[in-house]
Amino acid sequence: MISQHRREGPIVTLDGPAGSGKSSTAKAAATRLGFRHLDSGALYRALTFGLLRSGLAEKEWAALGEEEFQSLNIDLETTEHGFQVLVAGQEVDSELRTPGVTEHVSAVASIPASRNSLLALQRRTGVDGRLVADGRDMGTVVFPDAEVKVYLIADLKERARRRLKEVGECSPDNFKIARQAKALDTRDRSDTQRSISPLKKAEDAVELDTTGLEFEEQVQAVVDLVARLTLF
Numbered sequence: 001m002i003s004q005h006r007r008e009g010p011i012v013t014l015d016g017p018a019g020s021g022k023s024s025t026a027k028a029a030a031t032r033l034g035f036r037h038l039d040s041g042a043l044y045r046a047l048t049f050g051l052l053r054s055g056l057a058e059k060e061w062a063a064l065g066e067e068e069f070q071s072l073n074i075d076l077e078t079t080e081h082g083f084q085v086l087v088a089g090q091e092v093d094s095e096l097r098t099p100g101v102t103e104h105v106s107a108v109a110s111i112p113a114s115r116n117s118l119l120a121l122q123r124r125t126g127v128d129g130r131l132v133a134d135g136r137d138m139g140t141v142v143f144p145d146a147e148v149k150v151y152l153i154a155d156l157k158e159r160a161r162r163r164l165k166e167v168g169e170c171s172p173d174n175f176k177i178a179r180q181a182k183a184l185d186t187r188d189r190s191d192t193q194r195s196i197s198p199l200k201k202a203e204d205a206v207e208l209d210t211t212g213l214e215f216e217e218q219v220q221a222v223v224d225l226v227a228r229l230t231l232f
């Protein structure tokens with residue numbers, strides 16, 4: 001007889017472009033629901049950090065195979081509310097948000113072998129359900145059978161303002177906003193146009209435009225959706 005593993009609760013996916021508020025919304029919604037949070041972008045950042053640290057020339061990265069990406073030894077340690085990213089056994093946090101990592105991460109994420117090297121690790125986090133996972137392909141590729149899928153969008157300028165606020169720039173001038181918007185747009189183009197797992201809305205995802213929403217309102221919108229779609 002085939003025994004099917006039953007999850008203890010739903011999987012909720014949040015996908016969307018850079019700066020749409022996915023990670024912070026996913027984290028807060030997970031806390032509210034008593035679920036764990038998976039920040040899948042942190043895994044691509046960890047691979048990028050590992051590659052930069054290895055000293056391997058950037059032009060060699062695209063030719064690497066899945067085993068070579070595996071040898072960078074990216075792992076997740078389960079914590080109370082989510083997962084701690086490890087690179088070769090070492091905890092990494094601020095290392096993943098440096099300008100160097102941000103500049104190269106989209107290129108690394110568009111290499112098929114890099115994506116394949118992270119697939120099983122990501123799926124393991126959802127084995128028991130009770131997970132809120134955010135990224136670009138959570139609802140389309142990693143957890144296609146998730147019970148709740150959200151696609152977050154927001155106006156580009158608004159996303160740029162939010163990103164600047166995160167780094168302490170609370171009243172940026174138009175020049176700074178335009179420069180930040182250009183950087184986000186470049187990354188969005190790379191993420192939506194790549195051939196493997198491009199950023200796109202899953203057919204069964206609910207689109208949530210956060211442009212005019214306060215942070216608290218967007219968290220509540222996700223929590224309400226989970227309640228409505230899963231009776232959780």
Ligand code: CDP
Nearest residue numbers: 018019040041042044105106109135136137
């Ligand atoms: O938070 P932010 O939008 O800056 O990015 P992130 O979620 O940390 O992801 C960084 C990069 O990783 C994205 O620009 C994508 O290129 C890639 N990524 C991906 O390809 N697939 C995912 N599931 C998550 C991130």
